Amino acid sequence: MRMAQTLLTPVIDTLGARGLVAPARFAARAAEEVVAVDNAHRAPSGVMEVPSRLLMGPGPANAHPRVLAAQALPLLGHMHPPFFKIMDDISEGLRYAFQTNSKYTCMISGTGHAGMEAAIANLVEPGDKVVIGNSGIWGERVAILAQRYHADVVEIKVTPGETFSYEALKQALEEHKPAVLFLVQGESSTGTHQSLAGLGELCKKTGTLLLVDAVCTMAGVPIFADLWGIDCIYSGSQKCLSGPPGASPFFMSERAMEKLKNRKTPPATYNLDLNLIGDYWGWFGKRSYHHTGPVSTFYAMREALALVAEEGLEALWTRHQEMQKRLWAGLSSLGLKPFVEKEEDRLITVNTIKVPEGVDWAALTKHAMDTYSLEIAGGLGPTVGKVWRVGVMGFNAKPQNVDLVVAAFKDGLQRQGKL
């Protein structure tokens, strides 16, 4: 915003006396004009405060205090050897969490979407046929993304609340022989869990890379990258990993790396070029600068992955499963029903609960927030107005939180005379 008044000496004198103008020492460079600073937007100020909330929606979940504390540690340079050690710890922690021996693990700097875009931009070449399983908004979004990277997209769909059968996927693979098959393991908009059983083997037969979104499943439900023949996984830090949003755990197989190395054209993104990011993560030996790694975010992820390793994957998966059972025991006692009909299709980490006839879903979520500082989310995409979504993820997956969610539903339904 420019002030109409130019910097004339008398103006400096009068405004300067009122503290409204840059002192004369801020000399204008040649041909630049320096005027009195417009203070209309001079904000924010003071120490920030935020309300404390229990985040039991589809994410972010509350971060573990150890993860938050790690973020407050002093900064290191992004090319300093002690920081490289932290990056190596993260890579190793991801090998454990993804159950892989691949050297190609890293955090993509950015949220789950950055991992999503990195996967598509690097592993899909213009004109490649890509089969995308659309079981909710995330498949839909990846289809849009892949089109932007000039893929030949074949979208296959199921009714929201259902998953793809092995037979349907086999047929799609045999018919299209795509370069990539994309599936969402945990579709958080519908609350479904896509089985990946046997797909890696099928994909190898048709020369297809298997790409999986594990944003809301990683560390909450089993995934075995090597055993299941998955070629690329991206995830998010803010769900079962109990971290803040901002980092996307990422994995690629040797097969995926071969595809990347043999591309006819470089990926159309510089920011998310995995050749360059891989250089920064030391995949190919000597490290080189690509971007300034978000130092504090990587600290957080190192700590989140340490928590995963300390608890152990089996214990983590069991804890999530037990808390989901506890949630449904409570919700069922209130007469509430799951949106996903088949039990084996129900996602453990993000649960979709049918809104009963005549209930104002938004009033219930508002009451939970106003009364208990508790986030219960509504639906998303195909489930808007039809469901509530409750996350049972990471640090939040514990009995007292689940019990509070059930109590808030009880209270909310009673207030609407529905119980």
Ligand SMILES: Cc1ncc(COP(=O)(O)O)c(C=O)c1O
């Ligand atoms: C299944 C799934 N995929 C992708 C995303 C996108 O992740 P982000 O919001 O971190 O970019 C989300 C976010 O909720 C998700 O649930």
